[in-house]
Amino acid sequence: MNRHTKLAFMVAPFLAIFGYIGADLYKENQAQETKLIQLVTEGHCDVINQNCILSSGEFKINVSDKGGITEINSTFPLDSATLFLVDKSDKMTPYPLGMQKSPYYWQSPTHLRNVASGKGDSYKLRLIAKIKGGQYISEFYTQTVK
């Protein structure tokens, strides 16, 4: 191994560190850009019976309602979440969800149970979940099966 190779081996770790810092800055900058990603339901959605999953790749949100409290549980921590109940005339009632024990769990009392608790009842919902500059949106129907 000649002196130039030895010198190159000594310089290489510094280049690797600069590369690591540069890549980190680039990816962080990219993550800050607002992205809009649509979530779709996985199979049948029944929020009242705790059977409604929205997904986009590895990101999933479970939407459920227990005693008038509508809760969402996500696979990644959220910055904020808002649920909209949309009636037949397309009028929306927004429900900003509050964080529970961790940013994976969000909930709020809603009137969903009053309008969609009967068997066969269907209701339109919209959800906006924000994660570090990215927005996950979804428009879906819940239909109570039992």
Added chain:
Amino acid sequence: MENKEAYWQENLRLIFICLAIWFAVSFGLGLLLVEPLNAIRLGGYKLGFWFAQQGSIYSFLGLIFWYGAKMNKLDQKYHSEG
């Protein structure tokens, strides 16, 4: 003096070539072009991911030995003392 200047210029040229390849492999293939490269598979791994994880390191090692060999030739060409 003139010889030293020419030696240094050729050395600088080699360093810039190495840095350009270092940038192209690590940032170009491992970050900027990662999505299109991920459509290609190499031994079961996505190519963009492979470059970011291993390919760039192999390239850096290759660059070190290539630079060493080129500098050796440069030393012989300019009869540098070493």
